[in-house]
Every structure is written in structure tokens, then in C-alpha cells.
Amino acid sequence: MSKRKRRNGTASKPNRQVRADQLESLANDFLIHYRAKQLDTAVPLAREITERYPRASFGWKALGTALMESGDAQGAVAQLEHALELQPDNNETLTNLGKALQQLGRYEEAEARLNQALEQDADNYQANMHLAGIHQQRGRHDRALEHYERSLESLPDAVLAKMRKASLMVERRDYDQALAILEPLAEQHPKAVGVLTNLANLYGTMGRFDEAEARYRRAIDLQPDAWLAFSNYYFTAHYNPRHEPDTLFAIGRQWQQRYAPTVRPERPATDRSAARPLRIGLVSAGLKTHPVGQMILGALEHLPKGQFHLYAYSDSLVDDATARRLKPLMEQWHEVPHTSHPDLARMIRDDAIDILIDMTGHTSGSRLPVIAEEPAPLIVKWVGGLFNTTGVEAVDYLLSDVVETPQGSDDHYLEKLIRLPDDYICYTPPRHLTDDPGPLPALENGSITLGCFNNPAKINEVLLEQWATLMHQLPGSRLLLKGGQYTNADYCDRLYWVMEEHGINRERILLEGPAPHKELVATYRRVDIALDPWPYSGGLTTCEALYMGVPVVTLPGPSFAGRHSATHLVxxxxxxxxxxxxxxxxxxxxxxxxxxxxxxRIRQHLRQVLLQSPVCDGPRFAHHLTIALRGIWQRHCEGKAPQTLTFDKEGKAWFKGEQKPVQLPESDFPEDGFQWRFEGKIIAMDNGSRLLNSEVVGQMLQRGTMELIAFDPASRALQAPLKKQEGVHYYPNATLGDGAPGTLYACQDPEQSGTLMPLQDEYLPEGVKNGNRLLTRLPISTVSLNKIEGLPSLDWLVLDAMNDSVCILEHGGDRLCNTLLLQVRVVFQPTHDRQPNLAEVSHWATRHGFRFYRLNDPQHCSLLPCDVSPEERQATELYSADALFLPSHERLQELTPAQCTKLAFLLHTAFGIRDMAYRLLLNEDQQLAEQYLISQGLVSMLDNQLPAESPAVSPKEEETIADELDRLLNNDF
Incomplete structure (x- = not known):
């Protein structure tokens, strides 16, 4: 027995050695192919090792690494995890697993594995580099810098680590450090395309345009397929004041010639039904608090539900307030920083996108190689790096307006232009911008402060000469400039020198570095007039200046980039x-x-002017965007080539060469099988014109589901954009009442003006005291509800708290007997004489077939002093609220199905009330009520329950009600 054992043991040694030799030979073969980047042969060799030697961790590590480097990160993860099971402490496997997880966007897992690797070896170059990259993507600059420094400690001459560290310095606006890294690196590696491109980017940022362009051209010559270097070159050229429009166009169109596929790819075919909901893809690195996010949010939030399904392909990992508002609007939200161009193109095709919208262009996060693969039937360029033609023939349309692209400029675009009737963007101020404009600084300073908070790269010697001439014409004026580059001493000295050459002492120039966004915008409280740069104008900066009450003066530049401010101002x-x-x-x-x-005066009113203009009108913009997207899709379905689309100011749109405006087909756009169905329109009457500032009401008017009669006793809504909307009958300096001539009490604060006498009481809320001061008494016309003839119905009555609601109700009982909803503002801390309280209004309502339902939109006043910050000013005392009254239980039983649906629609749409909406729908149709619950995500789709086909709301023509009101107002008084 013992001999047998010895014999077997003796024989096994050579066998193990043979197997070890064979494994070593296979491993060497693998390494030869892997190091030569011959991954198509390296992968099969690694797979052979795992099959023949399944207990050898090297084979699994080799297979996982080769799969990762060949682009199959998903397949790599399982192999690398198996290698770790066999050898848990293998540092290289941990690092590669972290890299693969990073490529898949599984960042938390990637961080964990990379940190494990660094716990074993703090000098692991690869682990430090990849961990730094994750931290940098997530905005953790200090932690990213720490790992870049560690990378350079282990490999002091690593070019990539130096480049990445320089890019981080640029993000931190530490331009001196970035230059100190990149300039020596460019001298040491004069043929390194990445180094040249990064240095050119930095020179462009610092306003050294000629030096930047020279290095871009050098990089492009060295590596003809360096499309990103070319995109940066094209973008930076728009900052250079010496380039004419023809030159810029000539540069742009080279992108197609140089980098697009030689043979145009075949586009995917999706269902060519003109009337179906469309899948819209959004490719962007700016779906966050960023110029892109702030210029599209208002539009996307107001797109008609059911018509579009939005798919986001976000190259950003930032999850801020704007991103959190955008995400719920999306059918799917893909984070794609880790996704290659071919994989992203496949993803878009797999999602069956109908219209793909690029919102990055030639700027950071560019996905133009994806666009050039033409992964959707139609491709549109909108905000985000929109400074000129993309130069990419795959882009069919470019969203613009008549100011950005005046008539006659079409030849400078490869795309067909969609000229919207207003601005090409819709600005949404972030909710954290709460500071008011403050008083005019010049009144305190005794001199004018001019300001420009645009990217300092937009400031050049041509512009500075003009500003110097202006400052000579405004003795004592100062110029406040704020931006990242002003932390660089050489940059500041160069600017001072130019201004001094033109006779402006540096004491009159105030240069300040960057600041958090809220603080940056608040700095406009120190500026009297904003100066727009040239030839590349401001965009978001102009909107922010106007929001803070600061007028902006602009001279349009030679390209789309130079006309942003012009369109916002117009x-x-x-x-x-x-x-x-x-x-x-x-x-x-x-x-x-x-x-x-x-x-x-301009300063105090400019914010309201901006917010009430088309620049910020989300419902209006969404309506026009809907026409544009559905119009180009309908043209595509008809087999016609893309063509210029131009809107008139009434919102009608014509394709070039067509005799008739775009007529969209009648169609159903159900929400998960549910569609509101009723005939006619909801007739609303609003005394005080509060509804003219409601986004929801704007949507209802646009969809033709409402007609609104608005009385504006104090003429507060003269600038409200909705007053010109079709379906609105607007009557300034008139009010509901008893039909007799009345008196308007005009107060210092227009919001406190009305037909009720303001109280002068020391116990008034602090925010009301000053504004409640009476300025004058004015005569005003009143109309009795009972005397209005020709009013087909009145579904919704809205009354404010500054006018005599009880008088209105007492003279409107006949007209209100079939009304579905009363909304009456009641106060709990009176500010005016005879202001109605909840008991008085409830008493009238009970006598006339209504019941109190709930209080809505409660407002509280704070008892803390005014110098307590807004965030800390607790407000606990109930000041006012809207009292909502519905038909009594007896009247509800008598409502027709159509009335039940109207009331349900009103409660759902205007107030977000779903339980009562469901109960009302249940009175009409159980299946419809169940479909409503499903559409709201309140219950799951039942087995075998198919959504019913429902026609869209189709208001029938109503007789006009304006004539009778005009007669009452013009003839009776």
C-alpha cells in the first residue's frame, strides 16, 4: 500500500509540472496577443485557459480583462468575480473589476472594489486613476485631486495622469496650476494630440484665441481622426472676433467631410403613423442645473401628456434639483457617461426613438459620432452647444427663431431651420434664486456700475476697446467683471493693461473670481446696467440679469452664438x-x-416683465414645440424630405413651398388607456384675474378645454401673457358686483388694491402694512352676475379677497344655480373692511346648493422680524386660503354624467384632487373610473382589462359670450 502511494506520488510530479508548463505557455501566448492589443485572439486564448485550468485564477482574470478591453464590460464582471473567488486578495483583479463596473455605470460598486485594491496597495496607479475619475465625474474635486496626486507619486512621468489633473484644475478654475502642468507637457511631448488639445482648450478659455487655434490645427494634422479636437477648434473659433460668418461656416462644414461615415448609415424605420404618441430621445450632458436644463425644463414640463414619451440619454451623473424635476418627465432615464458611441447608437435604435434631439453639439460631452450614425428616423438640434450649424448632415432640423436666424441666413446651415414664433428656448429660474433685485446701486454709489458675468473667454480686445470708450462717456463709472478666469493674475494683468492703453485706470475695473450660483446671481444687486459681450453673446447670463432687474445692452454677433441675448431681449x-x-x-x-x-423703476419691474413674457412661458413654448415636432413627423410620414418650417406670431406654421399651414391630424393620446371625455368647454369666471398667471389654466386654454372671463378691477394683469390667449375675455378696470357704479381703492402695493377699503391697523401682518397705504380712489364699473345674458353656463367661479365677494354672490345666485365649483379667497387676519370670512361665504353657499369641501393654498404670516433669513422665518399664523365649495350631496346626485366628468377634470387638473375625481367618474362609468385609477398609478392593470378607446376632448363651438359683457360694460355705465 505504501509503495503504491509512493509510486503514484512519484508519477504525479511530472504531470503537475507538465500542466504548469502548459499553463505558462498558454499564459505567455495570451500576454503576447493582449499586449499587442490583438483582443480578437487574446479572448479565445483566455477562454481556453479557463476551460483547461478552471482552478487557475489567472485564466479568469485574463478573460475578464480582455473582455473588458474589447468592450464587453458586462461579460467581464462575472469572469473577474470568479477570479476573486479563487484568489480574493489579487490586487490586479480587484482593480480591473472596479474598472469594468465603472464602465457599466455601477459607480458605488466600482468605488468599493477600487478602494479595496488601494487598501492593499496605496500606490496602485490604475486604481488611483479610475477612482479619481469617478470622484471628478461626481463633482468631488478634492478627493479626485488626492488620487491624481497618488497616481503621480507612483508614476511621476505619467502623461495621462498629468492631463487629467490639469483638467481637474480647469474645473476648479485654478488656471495657473493647469497651465503649469500643460505647457511643459506640450514641450516634452510635442506630438501628443491629447496634450495639445487640452492646452488649446485652456488657451481658448484664457482668451488666447490665436494660440489655441494653432494648437488645435497642429493636433488635427497629427491625428486626422481627432474629431473632438476639431469640435473644440470649431467652438473656440466663435469666441475669436476676427472670424466672419463665411469663415465660421467653412470650418463647421468640414466636420462632415472629415469625420462622418463615408457611406450614410441606413436609418431605422419606426411606425409611420402620424397620429400616434412619439418617442423623443434627448442626448445631453446638461440635464441638470446647467444652461441646457434651465432652458428646456419649462417646456418639457408642459408638453401635452400622452403625445410624447421622452427618453433621456444623460452624460451627467449629477442629481441636483433640476435633474430631479426632469427625471419624472422621462419614460426612461439612461446614464451614459460609460457608454461607448456605438453602444449608445444601438441603445437609441433599440428604444425605437422617432425623433432624436441632440443637446450637446460640439461642446463638453459631445456625442456627434452617435448622431452621425443616424440612429433615429429624424434628428433635431436644440440647445446645448447651439452656436452655429452643427456641420453634420445627419441633423435634419435646427430649432431656432427669427432673431437667432434672420431670414436669408439659411445658406449658413446644413440643417433645415425651424423658426419658432418667440424665443428658441424657455427659461426656468432655479427655485433657489430668492433674492430680490434690491435698490438701484447708483443711488447709493453716486455713479454707474456696469457689469458682465459672462464666461470671461467671451471678452476680447475689440470688446474692451468699446467698453473703454463707453466708460469715458460715463465719467466715474465702474466695470464689475466676475468669472473663473479672474483668479489668474496674468489674465487680470492683461485685461488691466488693455483698459489702461485706452485710458481707463485699473481702479475703475473690479475683477472678482467665481462664486456659487446663488451668490453669483445675487451679485447683480451691485450692478446697474449689464453689458453683453461680443461676438459671442450671453444666453443664460442675460436671463439671470433680467431676472435681477438689470437691463442688458447687446450688439448681435456674426453667428447664432452672437444673437442669444438679442432674442431673449426682443x-x-x-x-x-x-x-x-x-x-x-x-x-x-x-x-x-x-x-x-x-x-x-425698470429694476423693480423687470423680473415680472421677464417672467410674464414668452421667454418664460412654458405652456406657450410647449404648444409651439408640439406643433413643430408633430409637424416634422407628419411630413416624414408623408415621405417628404425635411424642409424649413416657419411660425407666425399667431402660432401657425408653414413648411417652405407649402400653401397651407401645418394641420395636425385628429388623434387620441390616452394616458395609459384613460382619456378625459366631455363636450363643450369649461366656462370659468375670475374676479381678480388670478387665473391669468396659472400655468395649468394656460394648458387648458391651449387644449381648447376652457373659456375664461377675467375681470381685473385693479388692472394688475395687463402684462399677463394669457390675457391674449384664444378663449380669454379680459376686462380691466371692471369687477363683478351689484351692477351699480363702484369705487376702486388703489393702494401702494397693487396687490392690495380692490373695491374694499384697506384697513390701517397696527396689527396688520408685516408684509401688508406698508403696501396697504391708500393712494387714491377711482371710479369702477361693476357687473351683476344675474344680469349677464347669453352666458351658456358657468362652471367655475373664482373670487379674490380684495373685492366684495359677498356682494358678488348675493347678486349672482340665479346664475350660479348650476355652477360646479366655487373658489373664494377668504382671510383669517383681515386687511380690508368687510372682507368676507369663511362663515359668511359658507352661509351663502349652504343656502344656494353648495357645501364646503376644503381649504386650498393656505398662506401663513410670520411673527419673526424681517432680518431673519427666509429659510429660518417660520410662519405659523394662517393668513388666508381658498375655500372650495362643491355642489351639495343632493345636487351631486342630480348632475348629468357630462357635468360629473367636467367637475372631475377640473378638480384633477387644477388642484390635483384625485379621490373626488375618481368618485365623480364612478357616478358615470365604472370602467372609466378604473382606467383613471390605473392611469394615476393608484392600482395595477387588471388581467384581461384592455384600455377603452376614448376620443380626445373635443370642445364643440360655443356662442361667444364677449358681446353681452361688452354691452354691459360699455352701454350701461
Whole structure:
């Protein structure tokens, strides 16, 4: 027995050695192919090792690593995890697993594995580099810098680590450090395309345009397929004041010639039904608090439900307030920083996107190689790196307007232009911007402060010369500039030198570094007039200046990039601030600076002017965007090639060469099988014109489901955009009442003006005291509800708290007997004489077939002093609220099915009330009520329950009700 054992043991040694030799030979073969980047042969060799030697961790590590490097990160993870099971402490396997997880976007798991690797070996170059990259993507700059430094400690001459560290320094706006890294690196590696491109980017940021362009061209010559270097070159050229429109167009169109596929890819075919819901893909690195996010949010939030399914392909991992508002609007949200261009193109095709919208262009996070693969039937360019033509023939349309792309500019675009009737964007101010504009700084300073908070790369010697001339014409004026580059001493000295060459002392120039966004915007409280740069104008910066009450003067530049401010100003109703030449530019500024009283009034009202203009009108923009997207889709379904689409100011759109405007087909767009169904329109009457500022009401008007009669006793809504909307009958300086001539009490705060006498009481809430001061009494016309003839119905009555609601109700009982909803503002801390309280209104309602339902939109006042910050000002005392009254239980039983649906629609749409909406629908149709629950995600789809086909709301033509009101107002008084 013992001999047998010895014999077997003796024989096994050579066998193990043979197997070890064979494994070593296979491993060497693998390494030869792997190091030569011959992954198509390296992968089969690694797989052979795992099959022949399944207990050898090397084979699994080799297979996982080769799969990862060949682009199959998903397949790599399982192999690397198995290698770790066999050898848990293998540092290289941990690192590669972290890299594979990072490629898949599984960042938390990737961090964990990379940190494990660094626990074993703190000098692991690869682990430090990849962990730094994750931290940098997530905005953790300090932690990213720590790992880049460790990488360079282990490999001091690593070019990639130095480049990445320099890019981080640029993000941190530490330009001196970035230059100190990149300039020596470019001298040491004069043929390194990445180094040249990064240095060119930095030179462009610092305003050294000629040096930047020279290095871009050098990089492109060295590596003809360096499309990203070319995109950066094209973008930076728009900052350079010496380039004419023809030059810029000539550069742009080279992208197609150089980098697009030689043979145009075949586009996927999706269902060519013109009337179905469309899948819209959004490719962007800016779906966050970023110019892109802030310029699209208002539009996307108001797109008609059911018509579009939005798919986001986000190159950002930031999850901020704007991203959190965008995500619920999406059918799917893909985070794709880790996704290769071919994989992203496949993903878009697999999602069967109908219209793909690029919102990055040639800027950071560019996905133009994906766009050039033409992964959707139609491709559109919108915000985000939209500074000129993309130069990519795959892009069919470019969303613009008549200011950005005036008639006659079409030849400078490869795309067909969609000229929207207003601005090409819709600005949504972030909710954290709560500071008011404050008083005009010049009144305290005794001199004008000019300001420009645009990217300092937009400031050049041509512009500075014009600003210097302007400052000579405004003695004592100062120029406040704020931005990241002003932390660089050389940059500041160069700017001071240019201004001093033109006779402006540096003491008059205030240069400040970057600040958090809220603080940056608050700095406009120190600025009287904003100066727009040239030839690349401001966009978001202009909107923010107007929001803070600061007028902006602009001279349009030679390209789309130079006309952003012009379109925002024109569409905000400020075309006089758009100059035709430099002399007019300076004259506009001097005119504003010469009348401080007028400039102060502008400051106090400019925010409201902006917010009530088309620049911020989400429902209006969404309506026009819907027409544009459905119009180009309908044209595609008809087999017609893309063509220029132009809107008129009434919102009608014509394709070039067509005799008739776009007529969208009648169609159903159900929400998960549910569709509101009723005939006619909801007739609403609003005394106080509060509804004219409601986004929901704007949507209802656009969809033709409402007709609104708005009385505006104090004429507060003269600038409200909805008053011109079709279906609105607007009557300023008139009010509901008893039909007799009345008195309007005009107060210092227009919001406190009405037909009720303001109280002068020391116990009034702090926010009301000053505004409640009576300025004058004015005569006003009143209309009795009972006397209005020709009013087909009145479904919704809204009454404010500044006018005599009890008088209105007492003279409207006959007209209100079939009304579905009363909304009456009641106060709990009176500010006006005879202001109705809840008991009085409830008493009237009970006598006339209504019941109290709930309080809505409660407002509280704070008892803390005004100098307590808004975030800390607790407000506990109930000041006012809307009392909602529904038909009594007896009347509800008598409502027709159509009335039940109308009331349900009103409660759902205007107030988000779903339980009562369901109960009302249940009175009409159980299946419809169940479909409603499913559409709201309140219950799951039942087995075998198919959504019923429901026609969309189709309001029938109603007789106009304006004539009778005009007669009452014009003839009776």
C-alpha cells in the first residue's frame, strides 16, 4: 500500500509540472496577443485557459480583462468575480473589476472594489486613476485631486495622469496650476494630440484665441481622426472676433467631410403613423442645473401628456434639483457617461426613438459620432452647444427663431431651420434664486456700475476697446467683471493693461473670481446696467440679469452664438436694448444711465416683465414645440424630405413651398388607456384675474378645454401673457358686483388694491402694512352676475379677497344655480373692511346648493422680524386660503354624467384632487373610473382589462359670450 502511494506520488510530479508548463505557455501566448492589443485572439486564448485550468485564477482574470478591453464590460464582471473567488486578495483583479463596473455605470460598486485594491496597495496607479475619475465625474474635486496626486507619486512621468489633473484644475478654475502642468507637457511631448488639445482648450478659455487655434490645427494634422479636437477648434473659433460668418461656416462644414461615415448609415424605420404618441430621445450632458436644463425644463414640463414619451440619454451623473424635476418627465432615464458611441447608437435604435434631439453639439460631452450614425428616423438640434450649424448632415432640423436666424441666413446651415414664433428656448429660474433685485446701486454709489458675468473667454480686445470708450462717456463709472478666469493674475494683468492703453485706470475695473450660483446671481444687486459681450453673446447670463432687474445692452454677433441675448431681449419686450452698431450700443447704455429714476423703476419691474413674457412661458413654448415636432413627423410620414418650417406670431406654421399651414391630424393620446371625455368647454369666471398667471389654466386654454372671463378691477394683469390667449375675455378696470357704479381703492402695493377699503391697523401682518397705504380712489364699473345674458353656463367661479365677494354672490345666485365649483379667497387676519370670512361665504353657499369641501393654498404670516433669513422665518399664523365649495350631496346626485366628468377634470387638473375625481367618474362609468385609477398609478392593470378607446376632448363651438359683457360694460355705465 505504501509503495503504491509512493509510486503514484512519484508519477504525479511530472504531470503537475507538465500542466504548469502548459499553463505558462498558454499564459505567455495570451500576454503576447493582449499586449499587442490583438483582443480578437487574446479572448479565445483566455477562454481556453479557463476551460483547461478552471482552478487557475489567472485564466479568469485574463478573460475578464480582455473582455473588458474589447468592450464587453458586462461579460467581464462575472469572469473577474470568479477570479476573486479563487484568489480574493489579487490586487490586479480587484482593480480591473472596479474598472469594468465603472464602465457599466455601477459607480458605488466600482468605488468599493477600487478602494479595496488601494487598501492593499496605496500606490496602485490604475486604481488611483479610475477612482479619481469617478470622484471628478461626481463633482468631488478634492478627493479626485488626492488620487491624481497618488497616481503621480507612483508614476511621476505619467502623461495621462498629468492631463487629467490639469483638467481637474480647469474645473476648479485654478488656471495657473493647469497651465503649469500643460505647457511643459506640450514641450516634452510635442506630438501628443491629447496634450495639445487640452492646452488649446485652456488657451481658448484664457482668451488666447490665436494660440489655441494653432494648437488645435497642429493636433488635427497629427491625428486626422481627432474629431473632438476639431469640435473644440470649431467652438473656440466663435469666441475669436476676427472670424466672419463665411469663415465660421467653412470650418463647421468640414466636420462632415472629415469625420462622418463615408457611406450614410441606413436609418431605422419606426411606425409611420402620424397620429400616434412619439418617442423623443434627448442626448445631453446638461440635464441638470446647467444652461441646457434651465432652458428646456419649462417646456418639457408642459408638453401635452400622452403625445410624447421622452427618453433621456444623460452624460451627467449629477442629481441636483433640476435633474430631479426632469427625471419624472422621462419614460426612461439612461446614464451614459460609460457608454461607448456605438453602444449608445444601438441603445437609441433599440428604444425605437422617432425623433432624436441632440443637446450637446460640439461642446463638453459631445456625442456627434452617435448622431452621425443616424440612429433615429429624424434628428433635431436644440440647445446645448447651439452656436452655429452643427456641420453634420445627419441633423435634419435646427430649432431656432427669427432673431437667432434672420431670414436669408439659411445658406449658413446644413440643417433645415425651424423658426419658432418667440424665443428658441424657455427659461426656468432655479427655485433657489430668492433674492430680490434690491435698490438701484447708483443711488447709493453716486455713479454707474456696469457689469458682465459672462464666461470671461467671451471678452476680447475689440470688446474692451468699446467698453473703454463707453466708460469715458460715463465719467466715474465702474466695470464689475466676475468669472473663473479672474483668479489668474496674468489674465487680470492683461485685461488691466488693455483698459489702461485706452485710458481707463485699473481702479475703475473690479475683477472678482467665481462664486456659487446663488451668490453669483445675487451679485447683480451691485450692478446697474449689464453689458453683453461680443461676438459671442450671453444666453443664460442675460436671463439671470433680467431676472435681477438689470437691463442688458447687446450688439448681435456674426453667428447664432452672437444673437442669444438679442432674442431673449426682443421676446422679453425689450427690443430697444438690441443695438445695430457700436455707437448705438454705447448710446443705449448712456440713455439708461442718464435717468436714474427711470432705471430704478425698470429694476423693480423687470423680473415680472421677464417672467410674464414668452421667454418664460412654458405652456406657450410647449404648444409651439408640439406643433413643430408633430409637424416634422407628419411630413416624414408623408415621405417628404425635411424642409424649413416657419411660425407666425399667431402660432401657425408653414413648411417652405407649402400653401397651407401645418394641420395636425385628429388623434387620441390616452394616458395609459384613460382619456378625459366631455363636450363643450369649461366656462370659468375670475374676479381678480388670478387665473391669468396659472400655468395649468394656460394648458387648458391651449387644449381648447376652457373659456375664461377675467375681470381685473385693479388692472394688475395687463402684462399677463394669457390675457391674449384664444378663449380669454379680459376686462380691466371692471369687477363683478351689484351692477351699480363702484369705487376702486388703489393702494401702494397693487396687490392690495380692490373695491374694499384697506384697513390701517397696527396689527396688520408685516408684509401688508406698508403696501396697504391708500393712494387714491377711482371710479369702477361693476357687473351683476344675474344680469349677464347669453352666458351658456358657468362652471367655475373664482373670487379674490380684495373685492366684495359677498356682494358678488348675493347678486349672482340665479346664475350660479348650476355652477360646479366655487373658489373664494377668504382671510383669517383681515386687511380690508368687510372682507368676507369663511362663515359668511359658507352661509351663502349652504343656502344656494353648495357645501364646503376644503381649504386650498393656505398662506401663513410670520411673527419673526424681517432680518431673519427666509429659510429660518417660520410662519405659523394662517393668513388666508381658498375655500372650495362643491355642489351639495343632493345636487351631486342630480348632475348629468357630462357635468360629473367636467367637475372631475377640473378638480384633477387644477388642484390635483384625485379621490373626488375618481368618485365623480364612478357616478358615470365604472370602467372609466378604473382606467383613471390605473392611469394615476393608484392600482395595477387588471388581467384581461384592455384600455377603452376614448376620443380626445373635443370642445364643440360655443356662442361667444364677449358681446353681452361688452354691452354691459360699455352701454350701461
Amino acid at each position: 421676446n422679453a419686450g425689450l427690443p430697444e436694448l438690441v443695438a445695430g452698431d457700436w455707437e448705438e450700443y454705447r448710446q443705449r447704455v448712456i440713455e439708461l444711465a442718464s435717468d436714474l429714476e427711470s432705471l430704478g
